[in-house]
Amino acid sequence: MKIGILGAGQLGRMLGLAGYPLDFDFVFLDPATEACAAPLGDHIHADYQDEAALAEFCKRVDVATYEFENVPAKTAEFVAQRIPLLPAPVALTVGQDRLSEKTLFDQLKIAVPRYMPVATREALDFAVRNLGLPAVLKTRRLGYDGKGQAVLRAPEDLDAAWARLGGQPLILEAFVPFEREVSCIAVRGAGGEIRYYPLVENVHRDGILRTATPRRADPLQAQAEDYVRRVLEHLQYVGVLAFEFFVAGGQLLANEIAPRVHNSGHWSIEGAVCSQFENHLRAIAGLPLGSTALREPCVMVNFIGDAPPLAALAAIDGVHIHHYGKTPKPQRKVGHATVTAPDEAQLAQRLAQLQLLVAQSEN
Incomplete structure (x- = not known):
């Protein structure tokens, strides 16, 4: 079986290492020149939205998956229309947006910290008045390893956090004093x-x-x-x-x-x-x-x-x-x-x- 992987970072590398004993072959699509999973299979060096490269990718594999959740949704849909893509693109859609995640958790009656969407500076003030401080302001998309977020401990922190993160969809979450x-x-x-x-x-x-x-x-x-x-x-x-x-x-x-x-x-x-x-x-x-x-x-x-x-x-x-x-x-x-x-x-x-x-x- 030939398996296609969107992304060729360390998770793709470890997928390749796990698949070799099972006699699987791999094709990776990744824009990085020195993608660390590339030695484990064929590397299509192309942007995730390059439709010619994606079409070639689909022709060469039996089933596809992805190794990180920031693959563009359009890319996932393009691939899924041609070959099996697992997990299905809906999982990406949910996992890429923190507000979509929280909405799904609410729907499934899974307990979550209190949260509010934030689109403007005024909305941030409103959310802080409702949720209180401390709180955590996060980008709804693309943040990882601590990037794309700011802890708000006092009213004076709001301007700096907005200057750094404002201008994109955000979510404010109540700070959880977790154990x-x-x-x-x-x-x-x-x-x-x-x-x-x-x-x-x-x-x-x-x-x-x-x-x-x-x-x-x-x-x-x-x-x-x-x-x-x-x-x-x-x-x-x-x-x-x-x-x-x-x-x-x-x-x-x-x-x-x-x-x-x-x-x-x-x-x-x-x-x-x-x-x-x-x-x-x-x-x-x-x-x-x-x-x-x-x-x-x-x-x-x-x-x-x-x-x-x-x-x-x-x-x-x-x-x-x-x-x-x-x-x-x-x-x-x-x-x-x-x-x-x-x-x-x-x-x-x-x-x-x-x-x-x-x-x-x-x-």
């Missing part, structure tokens, strides 16, 4: 079967995910699975979806969905029986889904800006190294490592060694 940030990753097959990975506890710094730790028996697992199921079934979704939540007062509040494989699920390559990447490919190819069970305790640690020396990483037992082939750059995800261990005590020791190396590489 934890978690994500639930699930996969839905073509026949409707759903499998859930263990709930993952995430730690962010500067808006960027730093560590992701799957929990074998999190008390909120059942509630997370219920919320994810509502979205998957409503969208008639096929593939992997990640749902990010805040934990406040011991309950889940929906943050956002990512209609694709997700950074907080990278641990599954070594830590789960079947990784999120292989399960996504199985789903879109119409194959039976693999087990999402946790093999042993593990933690995923991102490499931000630069990676630690390879020899030092390799010297730590249980560390599984993933370089993305990216040029080091501040605030850029250039790789990750997942550390595994037979028990929590050994995991803590190995994780401490790994995090020391990561801290040194970032300084």
Whole structure:
């Protein structure tokens, strides 16, 4: 089977790596000259709205998917009219707009922080009067890794935030004094079967995910699975979806969905029986889904800006190294490592060694 992937970043790279043992071939379409997934297949170097390139892409593959949610909606529709595109374009439409997401969550009776759309400076003042401070002003589209948002703590913060973010559709969300940030990753097959990975506890710094730790028996697992199921079934979704939540007062509040494989699920390559990447490919190819069970305790640690020396990483037992082939750059995800261990005590020791190396590489 030939699989087309819109986008050729690190998620596409890991999809390719997961698909090679299954005898899948890949065609990537990405405007980047040095797309890091390109070595894993054929790379059509073109803009996402280049219809001639998209037509060529469709001719060369049996089924298509995407590795990030900012693929233009018109591109998705163009492809879906010619070949199967999974998940369907409606998932992109929802996932690209924070207001559309929140509206869907309300419709499905999924708890969310209070929010209001903001289109003008006056509307921002009105929203702040209704939601109060602190609050978070976000772009409705394109923001990621902490970009496209501003925390408003006092009235004096509004002018600066508007100067930076105004002039585009925005949403103001009430600030959530959360206890934890978690994500639930699930996969839905073509026949409707759903499998859930263990709930993952995430730690962010500067808006960027730093560590992701799957929990074998999190008390909120059942509630997370219920919320994810509502979205998957409503969208008639096929593939992997990640749902990010805040934990406040011991309950889940929906943050956002990512209609694709997700950074907080990278641990599954070594830590789960079947990784999120292989399960996504199985789903879109119409194959039976693999087990999402946790093999042993593990933690995923991102490499931000630069990676630690390879020899030092390799010297730590249980560390599984993933370089993305990216040029080091501040605030850029250039790789990750997942550390595994037979028990929590050994995991803590190995994780401490790994995090020391990561801290040194970032300084």
